[in-house]
Amino acid sequence: MSAAVPQPAVPHLAVTDLVAGYVPDVPILRGASLRVDDGEIVAVLGPNGAGKSTLVKAVAGLVPARSGDILVRGESIRGLATHKLVGTGVAYVPQVGNVFTRLSVEENLELGGLGAPAKMRQRIAEMYALFPDLARFRRLAAGRLSGGQRQMVAVARALMAEPHLLMLDEPSAGLSPKMVELVFQKLLEIRSNAVSILLVEQNAKAALAICDRGYVLAEGRERFEGSGHDLLASPEVGALYLGSTTRLAS
Template identity: 50%
Template sequence: MSEPVLIGEGMTGGYGTGADILHDCTIAVDAGEIAVIVGPNGAGKSTAMKAVFGMLTLRAGSVRLNGQDISGLSPQARVGRGMGFVPQTNNIFPSMSVAENLEMGAFIRRDDIRQTMEQIYTLFPILRDKRHQAAGELSGGQRQQVAVGRALMTKPSVLMLDEPTAGVSPIVMDELFDRIIEVARTGIPILMVEQNARQALAIADKGYVLVQGANRFTDTGAALLANPEVRNSFLGG
């Protein structure tokens, strides 16, 4: 088996000097894959994502990106190595225009960003139409597209999304998932935490069900949807 593009392996840890939230937790995403992390509230889903991104201290385990151990790197350094991360909230600059938000995403680049901008406008046509509008004036779904687009401006080797459909309508959720599939088809692997478990597993190549900070089930998205225990315990039957 080849090394995944991104893997947090055997992660144990929590915030500061507090109790451990993650317990020997492993999540990974392979090239061209959508991997989703689901589970009940308080399961440690977003904590696992933040651990991979370097936002809490691991007491055990490691994080590897493209085969290199990055466990000791800051989140900023991880972005420089190829991680794109979209937090659940406060993920845009509301007073800046859509175009300015995208330009801010390219802060670490020293090359011509216009081609990447064009690719993002092709991926998210509404952003081209709204490019001169303040991002804070957009709908929730459109703001999420700005946030994802800004992360893509770094030309990441992996994209991490924390609850991308939180607070949006079912129609907007379906549209965002369609866009996420399109991003994955460009070759960028996606690791995603999602509260809408059934819908997320339906588009996932691989799924992780976490319970109390530990792996409970790991399988393909289709297999998890078909698993009676997963359905009854985590998907509402």
């Protein structure tokens, strides 16, 4: 009997040479590739209009892919209807409009849940353990919460379905530095519960500080890939953001 040959792990998400856009013949993504491995936090950075949101929307089936592929745990989901994404174990928190403002915190969580009522109760309790503030405000309309608390509701709702991959589009937008730190600490906690994370961010410094790897998108393609540490130290990445050779880390 021969010894078992170790197989390379299948990425949670692999996007290869993706061309996608809102209207035919106007590609916004022009051959973008990235992957998220088991247990990773992967940041997607880049200037305004680089295509970061379009990339996660394309994975979520909200923007049609014209060519290339999107694999979740090795299986193509290209062309999959958005409402079927949850069945593949991928959850998506959009950049805007990610909570139902008139519904209570708890009703928002219930909408994200799957399965029998007992299971739903148990998962809501887990979310309150992860986000104690939400337990305090469970009966309050989500629209009355602060920006940071609303972001927590959006993340908790996405986690209700027990995804293996969480895609977040700019969770730090509009938050105070202290709130950004809190939300990002939660992402580390979520990752330690066996959820991989694809994190689209404008806040490059904060994202690179917590990610395992990152990609910098520009003009619909990944221009740089590296560890958070290497990207922070890269003069080219600094130049793309700051218009000079200053590093983000300096």
